[in-house]
Amino acid sequence: MERTWKPTAAGILCIIAGAIGVIPGIALAVFFAFYGVGWFGAISGVPLIIWGIVAMVGGIYALRRRRWGLALAGSICTLIGCVVFIIFGAIVFLGGYSDNPEALRFGATWAETLAVILSDWVLMSFVVGSMILGVLGILAFAFVIMGKREFK
Numbered sequence: 283m284e285r286t287w288k289p290t291a292a293g294i295l296c297i298i299a300g301a302i303g304v305i306p307g308i309a310l311a312v313f314f315a316f317y318g319v320g321w322f323g324a325i326s327g328v329p330l331i332i333w334g335i336v337a338m339v340g341g342i343y344a345l346r347r348r349r350w351g352l353a354l355a356g357s358i359c360t361l362i363g364c365v366v367f368i369i370f371g372a373i374v375f376l377g378g379y380s381d382n383p384e385a386l387r388f389g390a391t392w393a394e395t396l397a398v399i400l401s402d403w404v405l406m407s408f409v410v411g412s413m414i415l416g417v418l419g420i421l422a423f424a425f426v427i428m429g430k431r432e433f434k
């Protein structure tokens with residue numbers, strides 16, 4: 283069987299999408315842990331971290347052309363990561379973190395002011411991240427499916 287570019291491209295896309303999911307997941311968990319939201323805030327980034335790791339492992343298997351099922355799972359996790367990004371973006375937007383005039387008042391704590399400033403950035407990063415993960419996930423999924431015959 284002749285080797286094509288499809289599994290290689292799928293592996294690279296899965297690894298990139300996995301990194302895009304892991305880094306904000308860690309940042310989200312650290313931000314909420316220090317902001318003092320509690321245990322829920324500390325574990326809020328865990329789904330992104332898990333799906334990012336699975337996507338990267340699937341990408342490695344796609345690059346090696348081994349275990350088609352794991353490569354497919356990695357590409358599916360990039361799509362799940364897109365949905366998780368959209369959900370977290372909606373929570374941040376609807377949760378009232380954005381445009382809170384109380385946090386910008388004189389005498390507000392540094393954490394309240396930082397939360398307002400970063401909330402718009404977090405919301406925008408979730409929107410952009412979900413679009414990037416969606417495109418990468420669709421392409422990786424398609425390339426894994428099209429290159430199925432090359433896997434052992």
